[in-house]
Amino acid sequence: MxxxxxxxxxxxxxxxxxxxxxxxxxxxxxxxxxxxxxxxxxxxxxxxxxxxxxxxxxxxxxxxxxxxxxxxxxxxxxxxxxxxxxxxxxxxxxxxxxxxxxxxxxxxxxxxxxxxxxxxxxxxxxxxxxxxxxxxxxxxxxxxxxxxxxxxxxxxxxxxxxxxxxxxxxxxxxxxxxxxxxxxxxxxxxxxxxxGKPSLRGGARVDGVGMQMLLSGKDLREVVERQSGELSVRTADKLRKEADKATKDKTQISASAVGLGGIPPALDQLAxxxxxxxxxxxxxxxxxxxxxxxxxxxxxxxxxxxxxxxxxxxxxxxxxxxxxx
Structure with a gap:
């Protein structure tokens, strides 16, 4: 042209x-x-x-x-x-x-x-x-x-x-x-x-410190408060509620929500x-x-x-x- x-x-x-x-x-x-x-x-x-x-x-x-x-x-x-x-x-x-x-x-x-x-x-x-x-x-x-x-x-x-x-x-x-x-x-x-049949691919996250990390409600709340300035208000409030519930029930909770621990491979994403x-x-x-x-x-x-x-x-x-x- x-x-x-x-x-x-x-x-x-x-x-x-x-x-x-x-x-x-x-x-x-x-x-x-x-x-x-x-x-x-x-x-x-x-x-x-x-x-x-x-x-x-x-x-x-x-x-x-x-x-x-x-x-x-x-x-x-x-x-x-x-x-x-x-x-x-x-x-x-x-x-x-x-x-x-x-x-x-x-x-x-x-x-x-x-x-x-x-x-x-x-x-x-x-x-x-x-x-x-x-x-x-x-x-x-x-x-x-x-x-x-x-x-x-x-x-x-x-x-x-x-x-x-x-x-x-x-x-x-x-x-x-x-x-x-x-x-x-x-x-x-x-x-x-x-x-038009999409395939799935796997995703995972490896954490060298530990693949599964559990925290008490008290420890989770401390982590959340340290990062509160970096978390969205909605996420921080949700984690505080989960931490308070774990403290009340005297249970431990996964720390994956704050980026600690690994995620096992799973075919759950579009390839x-x-x-x-x-x-x-x-x-x-x-x-x-x-x-x-x-x-x-x-x-x-x-x-x-x-x-x-x-x-x-x-x-x-x-x-x-x-x-x-």
Whole structure:
């Protein structure tokens, strides 16, 4: 394929331009063809166990079983993470990209989160719950303009959160006139395998001090109190209750909950999946971008759409890296 230039993107985003840009890459396990891959895990419809997502897909005209190695949402999040890192590294172009930033003070340190890292981008709850100079964000004219943006004039979103226009967003908590922006870029990684029957693998923990360590309730509580600053409140409270019960019953309790002692091998974890083909695909929809207007006239709107396409391709670029042997 020839190089993608500004003229290429201007032509593609103009009326009558191409439908989409498609990138398809054949992948392979880094450990070699004998290695398994670790697909994305999903919560089961019922119960607490995790499962892999299997689907039926066509490969070279044959209907095959495929496993979702990386989902659409995860691929977009990876692209956003790459853009966020480039901004942190002060990339001369991306560091000038408009974005919405929320600052929290956590353990005495300021931590910043942007629409590139927050799950709902411009419409995230952390943004809506924030204030600026004591004024709720939802009362600011700038945010109201973002909230009221539509495909007929998306200029406010372009100037505040262009990432929402290419990766999508939904103002789901609003009573009416909810903003819904479908993602112009989608992608996934799938692996073709023999069947949809996952195998199990074993897991264990060896403790050189002792495989089974039992503590009295008093001793367990002392260990918990020493680590209370490192344990979650819920975990610490649960262990205190167990320690108090053991003290009352004059019994001993396993110290595995505080990381002491070993865990015997057991086949209780999902194993990897062997795949004979692994395919990564991305699609940038120019048709989706052409539905957007920015109040800049035909030529100006076309330039805005080309800018969004360039940003989407920049997020896609890291996926084109090749393995160094």
């Amino acid at each position: 020839s190089a993608i230039t500004l003229d290429t993107l201007l032509t593609a985003t103009a009326p009558g331009g191409g439908s989409c840009l498609t990138s398809i890459t054949e992948l392979a396990p880094a450990g070699g063809p004998h290695s398994a891959v670790a697909p994305a895990k999903f919560a089961a419809p019922r119960g607490k166990e995790s499962v892999y997502a299997y689907e039926r897909r066509y490969l070279e005209g044959e209907l095959r079983t495929a496993v979702i190695v990386d989902s659409k949402q995860s691929q977009l999040n990876r692209a956003e993470a790459g853009l966020a890192l480039a901004i942190d590294d002060e990339n001369p172009a991306l560091s000038r990209m408009p974005r919405i930033v929320v600052t929290y003070e956590i353990d005495g340190q300021a931590q910043r989160f942007s629409d590139l890292t927050l799950p709902h981008r411009a419409y995230d709850g952390h943004i809506r719950a924030a204030t600026r100079d004591g004024v709720p964000v939802t009362d600011l004219p700038e945010y109201r303009a973002i909230r009221d943006a539509t495909p007929l004039n998306a200029r406010a979103l372009l100037e505040a959160s262009p990432i929402t226009l290419i990766y999508g967003g939904w103002d789901a908590s609003r009573r009416a006139r909810q903003g819904r922006w479908r993602s112009a870029m989608v992608g996934e990684i799938i692996g073709f395998c023999a069947d 990897g999946v062997a795949c004979d083909r692994i395919i990564r695909s991305h699609v940038l929809s120019f048709a989706t971008l052409r539905q957007m207007r920015f109040g800049a006239g035909p030529d100006g709107d076309q330039a805005c759409r080309a800018l969004l396409a360039a940003l989407a391709l920049n997020g896609l670029a890291p996926f084109s890296a090749r393995r160094v042997d």
